[in-house]
Amino acid sequence: MLTASPDDILEDVFERVTKSRIFKNRDVLLPDYIPERLPHREQQIKKVASVLAQALKGYKPNNLFIYGITGTGKTAVVKLVTSKLQQKARQLGVRLRISFINTKRDDTAYRILAKLIESLGFKVPPTGIPTSEVYSRFKRLLDKRELLMIIVLDEIDYHVKKHSDDLLYKLTRINEELSRSKVSLVGITNDVNFTSWLDPRVKSSLGEEELVFPPYTAPQLRDILAERAKLAFYEGVLEDGVIELCAALAAREKGDARKALDLLRISGELAEREGSPKVTVDHVKMAWEQIEKDKVVEVVKSLPLHSKLILLAILKLTKNKDSTYTGEVYRTYKELTKELGIETLTLRRIGDLISELDMLGLISAEVESRGRRGLTRIITVESDPKAIMKGLIADPRVGELVR
Ligand SMILES: Nc1ncnc2c1ncn2[C@@H]1O[C@H](COP(=O)(O)OP(=O)(O)O)[C@@H](O)[C@H]1O
Ligand SMILES: [Mg+2]
Incomplete structure (x- = not known):
């Protein structure tokens, strides 16, 4: 049989893609593209704009807290409005600086402050200065600049959950310590329960204005x-x-x-x-x-090791039949932990982990009565087994057991 040479294969692929008349511009479908028009977000655009427009008159806008689940246009709306606002301010000769920080990317207080300082046109070394000193430096430089600064903290929950709300607290108080500049905050989060992580004072200050983005x-x-x-x-x-x-x-x-x-x-x-x-x-x-x-x-990749081992046990046991049950899963799980030379969790704990896997939709674990022998759970795999396995073997410890 003839096999195609790599050159032929590549030529074929290149030709398909270059000759294809499907995409006029594929990049406008990528997540970081900011469209000029945002249908069905007129109200939210108006609200963000009316809060922040105070800046055009030189007043400090109220702080604004925005929440809504992922993909509801929060980042797109705020980026659109702030970029137009910045243009308008330039036309009017208003000294406005807008700094946009995503705390999923820059999660430490140090990184956030370094970014803020950069947006004022200065540099901070990547490490080596105490965070409190970086904060003082930011305050000093900001005051010197005589600006109105709008700080957008996108995905703010990443920073607060991983570290604390200390920096946020400081930033909500910073105006008391500035004499020539002012700061307004815009906080954005995908986590609708995020405010429970905040000190009540931070919560009320950040939430001077609130805005929800519905799905x-x-x-x-x-x-x-x-x-x-x-x-x-x-x-x-x-x-x-x-x-x-x-x-x-x-x-x-x-x-x-x-x-x-x-x-x-x-x-x-x-x-x-x-x-x-x-x-x-x-x-x-x-x-x-x-x-x-x-x-x-x-x-699957993000699961803790013991949950992965339970999943592996379930996959092994359901290879040639539709379902398995708790006792059987526990026995197989135990063997796997022995093979790895790690501790074995109790049956009860494993029961909890099985429930979690059920909640994630990876498996289904329905309780069934076995008469006097008590209750057990009938376990079936609910997601694509190949995809589960791919997630499992990405963990080298589990990969070792499969080989
Ligand atoms: N109303 C809209 N019109 C056009 N594109 C939108 C709209 N809302 C969201 N998008 C697009 O959907 C994607 C997700 O929006 P994004 O603003 O990142 O959501 P969020 O920040 O709420 O998670 C982006 O690519 C964005 O351009
Ligand atoms: Mg976003």
């Missing part, structure tokens, strides 16, 4: 996708029903616009790779499966 409905997601698709795809490339299906699937998944856009992008990529002239509903279904599998892999 998008399927028809709203359809509008968002349709708008973006005009920029991303050549005309007539999307088969009827593609946008509707992306919208419906993402709406079912909590109304997340990022998910909807990912789905549309991956569908397009699959079509391109196949050399198909159109993106079809089947491409969307394939893309969805792929996203779901990737999600399973990520969830």
